[in-house]
Amino acid sequence: MAAERTGALVRQEARAGAAPAPVRPDGGDGGGGSLAGGLLRTARPRQWVKNVLVVAAPAAAGELASPHTLRQLFLVFVLFTAAASAVYFLNDARDAAADRAHPEKCRRPVAAGLVPVPLAYAMGALLALASTGLAALFCNRATAALLASYVVMQIAYCLLLKHVLVVDLAVVTAGFVVRAMSGGLALDIRLSRWFLITAGFGALFIVAAKRYSEALLMGEGEGETRALLREYTVGYLRFVWQLAAGVAVLGYCLWALEGGTGDGTSLWRQLSMVPLILAVLRYAVFADRGGAGAPEDVILRDRPLAVIGLCWGLLYGLSVAGL
CATH class of the missing domain: 1.10.357.140 (UbiA prenyltransferase)
Incomplete structure (x- = not known):
């Protein structure tokens, strides 16, 4: 029921604004x-x-x-x-x-x-x-x-x-x-096996969150532009992105806690778990609201997410440098 109410709100917001502009010969997106x-x-x-x-x-x-x-x-x-x-x-x-x-x-x-x-x-x-x-x-x-x-x-x-x-x-x-x-x-x-697990489920998290956002926007059963949106329910897609997010975080944490190449586990590598988890939680806010339909926009335009990413990069860089 919560997902249905969220979907209704998203669709109302989309329809409350100006109607989609007529398709123009120039592509209608403001470009040349x-x-x-x-x-x-x-x-x-x-x-x-x-x-x-x-x-x-x-x-x-x-x-x-x-x-x-x-x-x-x-x-x-x-x-x-x-x-x-x-x-x-x-x-x-x-x-x-x-x-x-x-x-x-x-x-x-x-x-x-x-x-x-x-x-x-x-x-x-x-x-x-x-x-x-x-x-x-x-x-x-x-x-x-x-x-x-x-x-x-x-x-x-x-x-x-x-x-x-x-x-x-x-x-x-x-x-x-x-x-x-x-x-x-x-x-x-x-x-590394942990690298593949984290990359795979992290990608599934992004993909399923995108589908979830599209399903909320278009409405269950209204997927004219993506036929399978008629088959997926928002509840199922929500389950997939939540499961994928959890496995991706778990995979990364296991990798971060795993011993290195004979030198032991770097403290910086362990600390990099914190911004990684925060990044997933931050992105999940947009996914839960149905605002993750364009992942590149979320990643490039959200400043807190960018700051979290920089913190992760700093910690991981220190780990790689062996400091």
Whole structure:
């Protein structure tokens, strides 16, 4: 009942404001009306922050000091940015009709008609082939195979898997985990089991919270723009993100308390649990209110969350430095 009342309030707030602006030829989002501007917006520059996850494994291993490492990670970041943008182009082209029914997605350049659907398909295919081809040329086999698997998985998601209950959550979550693994594979760094558990369930927390927010906004049974919202209940999605948050925190705490490479457990590493838990609790506030539908906005715009993140980075940096 509480979730239903929350959902009703969220939908009332969404409907109380001005009605969604008519779709304009320029995409209607305040950006430039040129084709080039539309292509750039379709590539989702704001989403590129997700690809910073490629530094996660090397950072966890404390191996970010050498110029070679930084160059390799930048290359992997660029390749994943191209691959992810390819998926955005293909997804927007395929979902153009459905996006026009959404109060926000109707402003996307493809849905608004600024970027023709055939051109979006062509750009998606070009970026997908270029990213995987360059990975094969300039990275090791493991990284190239991982990136190719990511592209194939995401295309399968766009075509079929996003219509399969629960599997859609798993595939989107896997996309985050693949990013987090890629930097380690590119540098031949052994991936800790606790790192994979924390990354996997942390990603599931973000994904399920996003779906939960969308379900609150659209209402149960009103998922015209994401068909599976008709199948999920807000109660189920709430259960998933709460479970995932708990497991992610537990995994991180077990890693932080685990002995290091023969030197014992760093006090700074143990203390880093505090800001990590605070960050999860802070993000959960937005998730519980139905305000986590755009994770990148929450992460980039919430100042307390940014301060907590800086504190975690300081403590973790001190741990890696062995101080």
